[in-house]
Amino acid sequence: MKILAVDYGDSRTGLATCDRTEFLTTPITPQITLKARNKVAARVCEVAKEIGAEMIVIGLPLNMDGTEGERAAKSRKLAKTVEIWSGLPVRMWDERQTTCAAADLLDESGTFGEKRKEILDSVSATVILDDYLAWRKEHPNEI
Numbered sequence: 001m002k003i004l005a006v007d008y009g010d011s012r013t014g015l016a017t018c019d020r021t022e023f024l025t026t027p028i029t030p031q032i033t034l035k036a037r038n039k040v041a042a043r044v045c046e047v048a049k050e051i052g053a054e055m056i057v058i059g060l061p062l063n064m065d066g067t068e069g070e071r072a073a074k075s076r077k078l079a080k081t082v083e084i085w086s087g088l089p090v091r092m093w094d095e096r097q098t099t100c101a102a103a104d105l106l107d108e109s110g111t112f113g114e115k116r117k118e119i120l121d122s123v124s125a126t127v128i129l130d131d132y133l134a135w136r137k138e139h140p141n142e143i
Helices: 037-051 070-086 098-108 113-138
Strands: 003-007 013-018 025-032 055-060 090-094
Touching: 003 037, 003 113, 013 037, 013 113, 025 037, 025 113, 037 070, 055 070, 055 113, 070 090, 090 113
Parallel strands: 003 055, 055 090
Antiparallel strands: 003 013, 013 025
């Protein structure tokens, strides 16, 4: 299944996708730099259509204790808008530590400075998608 992953942020929103076999994940660049939720939602829907996505996974920024705060509420609002506008199923996925994991990946590849800023959130979306796909392999009968 072709899936689009979203790492929604205050300044930038990162996107990633996978191939139909759900084996290879790829960051989508450039990142979305729009800030208004409706504009971000519209762009996410456009990208989903462009790539032929069948599902959208949106990162849910839980607090470290598992509770939901203001960022989680914003992400849920984005998810609802995207689901209505795109007509695609939307799944929220725990994104705790994904930015740290993405930063580690970029450190390992020697990506720093402006280039890092340009792709960090898209790499974070890739980490979210990788995590979700690993879960799907263990739970094939669930969405």
